Amino acid sequence: MEYARFAEVWRGPLVESVHFGAAAVANAEGKVIYGWGDTGIVTFPRSSLKPIQAIALVETGAADAFGLTPEDLALACASHRGEPIHTRRVAAWLSRLGLTETALACGPDYPSDEDTMADLIRAGTAPSRIFHNCSGKHCGYLTVARHMGWPFEGYREPSHPTQQLYLDNFSDLLDSDAHALPLGVDGCTLPAPALSMADMARSMARYAAAGAAETKRGAAIRRLHAAMRAHPQLVAGTGQPNVRLTQATRGRIIMKGGAEGYLVAFIPDQGLGIALKVADGNSRARMVALLALLRELKLLDDGEAAALANVAETPILNSIGTEVGRVRACHPPAADEI
Amino acid sequence: MEYARFAEVWRGPLVESVHFGAAAVANAEGKVIYGWGDTGIVTFPRSSLKPIQAIALVETGAADAFGLTPEDLALACASHRGEPIHTRRVAAWLSRLGLTETALACGPDYPSDEDTMADLIRAGTAPSRIFHNCSGKHCGYLTVARHMGWPFEGYREPSHPTQQLYLDNFSDLLDSDAHALPLGVDGCTLPAPALSMADMARSMARYAAAGAAETKRGAAIRRLHAAMRAHPQLVAGTGQPNVRLTQATRGRIIMKGGAEGYLVAFIPDQGLGIALKVADGNSRARMVALLALLRELKLLDDGEAAALANVAETPILNSIGTEVGRVRACHPPAADEI
Numbered sequence: 001m002e003y004a005r006f007a008e009v010w011r012g013p014l015v016e017s018v019h020f021g022a023a024a025v026a027n028a029e030g031k032v033i034y035g036w037g038d039t040g041i042v043t044f045p046r047s048s049l050k051p052i053q054a055i056a057l058v059e060t061g062a063a064d065a066f067g068l069t070p071e072d073l074a075l076a077c078a079s080h081r082g083e084p085i086h087t088r089r090v091a092a093w094l095s096r097l098g099l100t101e102t103a104l105a106c107g108p109d110y111p112s113d114e115d116t117m118a119d120l121i122r123a124g125t126a127p128s129r130i131f132h133n134c135s136g137k138h139c140g141y142l143t144v145a146r147h148m149g150w151p152f153e154g155y156r157e158p159s160h161p162t163q164q165l166y167l168d169n170f171s172d173l174l175d176s177d178a179h180a181l182p183l184g185v186d187g188c189t190l191p192a193p194a195l196s197m198a199d200m201a202r203s204m205a206r207y208a209a210a211g212a213a214e215t216k217r218g219a220a221i222r223r224l225h226a227a228m229r230a231h232p233q234l235v236a237g238t239g240q241p242n243v244r245l246t247q248a249t250r251g252r253i254i255m256k257g258g259a260e261g262y263l264v265a266f267i268p269d270q271g272l273g274i275a276l277k278v279a280d281g282n283s284r285a286r287m288v289a290l291l292a293l294l295r296e297l298k299l300l301d302d303g304e305a306a307a308l309a310n311v312a313e314t315p316i317l318n319s320i321g322t323e324v325g326r327v328r329a330c331h332p333p334a335a336d337e338i
Numbered sequence: 339m340e341y342a343r344f345a346e347v348w349r350g351p352l353v354e355s356v357h358f359g360a361a362a363v364a365n366a367e368g369k370v371i372y373g374w375g376d377t378g379i380v381t382f383p384r385s386s387l388k389p390i391q392a393i394a395l396v397e398t399g400a401a402d403a404f405g406l407t408p409e410d411l412a413l414a415c416a417s418h419r420g421e422p423i424h425t426r427r428v429a430a431w432l433s434r435l436g437l438t439e440t441a442l443a444c445g446p447d448y449p450s451d452e453d454t455m456a457d458l459i460r461a462g463t464a465p466s467r468i469f470h471n472c473s474g475k476h477c478g479y480l481t482v483a484r485h486m487g488w489p490f491e492g493y494r495e496p497s498h499p500t501q502q503l504y505l506d507n508f509s510d511l512l513d514s515d516a517h518a519l520p521l522g523v524d525g526c527t528l529p530a531p532a533l534s535m536a537d538m539a540r541s542m543a544r545y546a547a548a549g550a551a552e553t554k555r556g557a558a559i560r561r562l563h564a565a566m567r568a569h570p571q572l573v574a575g576t577g578q579p580n581v582r583l584t585q586a587t588r589g590r591i592i593m594k595g596g597a598e599g600y601l602v603a604f605i606p607d608q609g610l611g612i613a614l615k616v617a618d619g620n621s622r623a624r625m626v627a628l629l630a631l632l633r634e635l636k637l638l639d640d641g642e643a644a645a646l647a648n649v650a651e652t653p654i655l656n657s658i659g660t661e662v663g664r665v666r667a668c669h670p671p672a673a674d675e676i
Contacts (some may be wrong), residue, residue: 003356009598009619012522014532016382017598017619018341020358043353107657121459132657184350185662194352258354260347280618281355319445319470322446324523 004037004330006278007285009190009316011325019285021261021278023293023332026201028209028271030175034297036289036332039198043277044184046192047201048258050137051224052207055169056162057140058220062147066096073227074234075136078259081237082111082131089234090135097142104129104138105156106188111236134188141190158183158191167193172217173203175211187259197275200264204273208266225268228254241287241311248307253299261286267299284327287311292329342375342668344377344616345623347654349663357623359599359616361631361670364539366547366609372635374627377536381615382522384530385417386538386596389562390545393507394500395478396558404434411565412572413474417576417595420449420469427572428473435480442467442476443494443525451575472526473481478529490540494519496529505531510555511541511548517554525597535613538602542611546604559615562572563606566592578627579649586645605637622665625649629669 003020010016018235022037032039057063057213063073071228080086094100108127110117120131129135141155141162150161157163170178170254181193195203211222228235229251232243242255245265255265261278263286274293278285291312294300300308341358348354360375370377392414395401401411410431418424430436446465450454458469467473479493479500488499495501508516519531533541534601549560565571568590570581580593583603593603599616601624612631616623629650632638638646654663 011382011530011532013520014380014382014522016522016532018358018617020356020617023432042352044352102468105658109657118459121456122462123462182351184352184354185656185660187656187662189656189658189660192349194349194354277603278618279356280616280620280623284622285618307506318523318525318527319447320443320527321445322527322536324525 001066002038003279006036006289007329008328009325009327011316016325017279019278019282019289021285021289022197023274023276023289024197024201024206025274025293025297026198026324028273030202030205032198033203034293034335035198036293039201040196041067041277042194042196043260043262044192044194044260045200045264045275046186046258046260047134048256048262048264048275049170050077050079050253051228051264052170052173052203053137053166054224055217055220056165057146058223058323059169059216060144060147060165062143063223065147066143068093068143069211070223070227071234072136072233073224074231076140077224077228077256078136078235079133080136080234081113081116081240082109082133083113083116083237085238086113086136086234087130090130090139093136093139093143094130097139097146099142099152102142103142104132104135105190106132106134106138108132108213118293132188134190135184139189147292156189156191158255162180163191167222173184173206174199175202175206186265197277200275201273204264204266204275205271208268208273209271211268212271225254228256244308244311245287248304249300253294255290257283263290265290272299275304288314288327288329292332297335339616340376341379344374344627345667347622347663347665349654354663357616357618357620357627359614359627360535361612361614361627362535362539363610363612363631363635364536366543368540368543369578370536370539372631372673373536374631377539378536379535379615381600382530382532382534382596382598383600383602383613384524384596384598385472385475386594386600386602386613387508387531388415388417389566389594389602390508390511391475391504392478392543392562393555393558394482394503395502396561397507397554398482398485398503399671400481401561404481406431406481408561408565409569409572410474411562412569414478414647415562415566415594416474416573417471418474418572419451419454419578420447420471421451421454421575423576424474424572425449425468427589428468428477430479431474431477432468435477435484435489437480438646439467441480441490442470442473443528444470444472444476446470470526472528476526494527494529501529506553508541511544512537513540513544519640538613542602542604542613543609544611546606546611547609549606550609563592566594582646582649583625586642587638591632593628595621595624601628603628610637622652626652626665626667630670634670635673
């Protein structure tokens with residue numbers, strides 16, 4: 001299990017820190033067409049699985065039964081930063097279900113968006129489950145449970161029908177039994193499956209390609225693609241890297257981050273899926289490595305690469321705002337023509 | 339330049355993330371007696387150099403001229419968390435110099451202690467240079483400048499006499515010309531020298547042993563040892579790992595963290611110095627790796643190791659406070675008897 005050298009953090013004339021990682025790129029036939037580091041490394045995609053978890057929300061008819069908008073679907077796939085654009089919608093969604101935040105299985109939190117957090121502290125507002133970055137996903141689970149007539153109670157347990165349905169859907173994309181994957185517990189208390197980088201890339205490639213199918217599944221996944229493409233700021237937050245990537249590629253490439261340095265990206269038009277993990281869990285190396293990989297595979301044109309230059313290599317500022325270093329990608333392995 | 343596998347972050351049944359690093363242990367004769375990873379890796383000790391930077395403050399007589407207490411000396415060596423115990427003393431020190439926070443070359447910041455930050459936000463207090471974790475060190479530089487009749491202006495420049503004096507003192511410990519070390523710029527705007535893990539361990543071993551010398555230098559370093567030993571909570575913050583280590587070893591082992599996953603530890607009684615760097619800069623692997631190294635070298639007795647068990651292996655909690663994983667050290671290389 002060898003991680004590769006992904007990115008270097010330079011300070012002045014020298015490398016100060018190094019990030020290792022592993023990434024895999026697969027096509028919808030399940031072939032891994034590119035690897036950076038060991039694509040057999042097994043780890044937890046964490047929130048990068050949310051776009052797959054959300055399939056049930058649309059496919060069961062729950063989303064339509066509760067009048068969910070594309071914005072709500074984006075939030076079901078989101079690790080949001082707790083800005084008002086996120087939390088107002090989550091609160092409204094919960095009340096449409098006749099529920100309050102106590103129904104959410106995630107713990108109370110402050111938003112990860114610092115300005116919003118400061119506003120809330122100033123206003124004397126306590127941490128809330130609605131502010132937790134996973135609150136939209138949890139609303140999705142509760143909506144499926146309500147629509148299917150399943151109990152809300154215990155929806156965080158692996159045995160709950162909502163979790164079983166998620167793993168059924170995941171199995172189709174994985175082309176293998178997802179119920180057999182090892183499980184950890186996620187930060188938001190829900191089951192967290194682990195799988196190899198290669199298998200996650202394959203799953204995302206099939207997820208990318210599935211939107212083209214004229215089936216119920218295809219239609220559901222197509223709606224999720226459209227929601228994430230149209231509302232990347234709801235999937236993460238204002239000005240976040242996924243927003244930049246989606247805008248620069250005019251929605252051609254969609255991505256979803258996960259905790260501990262994970263991310264997935266997928267290209268519906270080409271049926272390609274990418275899974276990427278920074279070994280140490282630090283997100284600062286994640287986009288830098290992804291963009292190096294995309295450039296190496298010629299999956300970004302020159303204009304897109306130029307628009308993303310300051311995501312592909314990011315400055316380190318000191319406390320008076322002077323640039324004193326840079327986070328730079330290492331050279332990924334040479335790619336064959338895709 | 340190979341980093342070693344230092345620590346694993348487990349989630350349930352599997353490793354989720356991995357931290358790599360390098361460490362060196364040296365004695366005061368300049369011999370590297372132990373290595374974990376490549377001890378030749380050159381990087382920036384950052385704030386781990388503060389105990390060396392503070393030598394001039396005592397040795398020039400500046401500390402006595404301005405009536406500095408052991409608490410003030412601890413703050414000169416500190417990367418403090420901006421709690422009131424830190425910032426009140428820094429503010430008082432500044433006014434003793436007839437200065438205000440505008441004299442500090444570091445930028446304004448909020449304290450890294452979250453409760454203190456929340457209190458300040460609630461009170462409508464803006465970020466301040468006094469809250470910056472390096473403000474004590476900066477007071478030290480200003481005090482030396484005042485005492486020596488040097489200008490305050492430009493004390494952050496490598497050519498300033500305070501910086502030159504620091505590198506003179508550092509050269510004695512390094513047993514080589516510290517003026518020749520490559521320089522970056524630190525987060526607080528001061529020059530940040532880079533050197534190998536081996537050379538930093540050697541410097542800290544000589545710093546450890548120097549306190550025994552009946553010389554002016556020995557007396558200065560002895561006072562700094564005593565200040566850090568007596569007031570570890572001023573060197574970092576309430577309940578921080580350095581406080582735990584110093585308490586558990588009754589001051590036998592003293593440590594100082596630096597940004598980007600660096601730390602030094604030293605044992606005056608044995609004239610030993612340790613330099614340790616987590617490659618990716620994440621501090622969560624730092625104490626875990628240090629304690630594994632100390633145990634392997636039999637530098638902790640059973641009682642000390644037991645008292646530090648929850649620093650040596652730390653839980654990962656989910657958002658409702660349930661333990662869902664652990665940060666665990668990897669096995670360091672086997673040590674010969676020291």
